[in-house]
Amino acid sequence: MNSFKTIMQIKNELAKKIVGQEEMIDALLIGLLTNGHILLEGVPGLAKTTTVNSLAKVINVDFKRVQFTPDLLPSDIIGAQIYDMKTGEFKIKKGPIFTNLLLADEINRAPAKVQSALLEVMQERQVTIAENSFKIDKPFLVLATQNPIEQEGAYTLPEAQLDRFMFKIVVSYNTKEQEYEIAKMASSNEKINLEKIITKEELFKLKDEILNxxxxxxxxxxxxxxxxxxxxxxxxxxxxxxxxxxxxxxxxxxxxxxxxxxxxxxxxxxxxxxxxxxxxxxxxxxxxxxxxxxxxxxxxxxxxxxxxxxxxxxxxx
The missing domain is CATH 1.10.8.80 (Magnesium chelatase subunit I, C-Terminal domain)
Incomplete structure (x- = not known):
């Protein structure tokens, strides 16, 4: 398949910044190509956030990150209707959910009312603010992380939300050799710039090929x-x-x-x-x-x- 070369280019570009974690990278690519949301579970420091950020740069799409905390409100994610004192009218202020890749960091730190704010957009690819519904631009992917160790202050994800994730990837530690490469890379002064490999239009073509x-x-x-x-x-x-x-x-x-x-x-x-x-x-x-x-x-x-x-x-x- 001709486009297999493009997939390998994406992986090779990500390898400049991400050592190992092939299963996580493949899962993110599959989710991107099939509109499937991904839940990443692993201890801190395993390059989950870095991988998602790097993928957004390589495929040239918008990326936003939301740190989930117990005091987070649904409006902090989806946006809200606000009153403009100058015009005397209500306006819609869109939240970070209006993006292509949304990283929900430590998603199990937020209570159920915040989790429920994601249900509509994960299934319908649209957001309702006040009485207005807005379609989310394609591609759209929720990539959520959770820490399996700390349970204090954490909430169990609702079954309805868990079911909306295509994958749950358990991210494991790197090998000893990979750990060495990571440490060398992090301690050097070399700045790594990732190149954009494909456009959104080319990404949509890849999605169409998968259907065949x-x-x-x-x-x-x-x-x-x-x-x-x-x-x-x-x-x-x-x-x-x-x-x-x-x-x-x-x-x-x-x-x-x-x-x-x-x-x-x-x-x-x-x-x-x-x-x-x-x-x-x-x-x-x-x-x-x-x-x-x-x-x-x-x-x-x-x-x-x-x-x-x-x-x-x-x-x-």
Missing amino acids: VHIDKELEEYIVDIICATRDPKSYGLEELSEQIEFGASPRATIDMFKAVKAQAYLRGNDYVSPIDIALLVKNILRHRIILSYEAQAQDINVDDVIDKIVEKINIP
């Missing part, structure tokens, strides 16, 4: 089986999981999987989806959508382990 990536009917049915097995494990011979899973994945998981595996195949330079593409993404798509039972949580059962059992049981076509 082929996926066999058998693989589509395989995806549906995996999702349905999270809801009704007994029907798939997974009786033990029926006690461990409280709620399975929603239809959004199936829709996101259908879109994401095409983009994953595209990033790998293929014009068709293979079982490998599904295997690479299944945990990222399901880990935030499966709710474990109280008994499973008490036994420290991991969601990723539950997904592994489902994938092992269902035959690959």
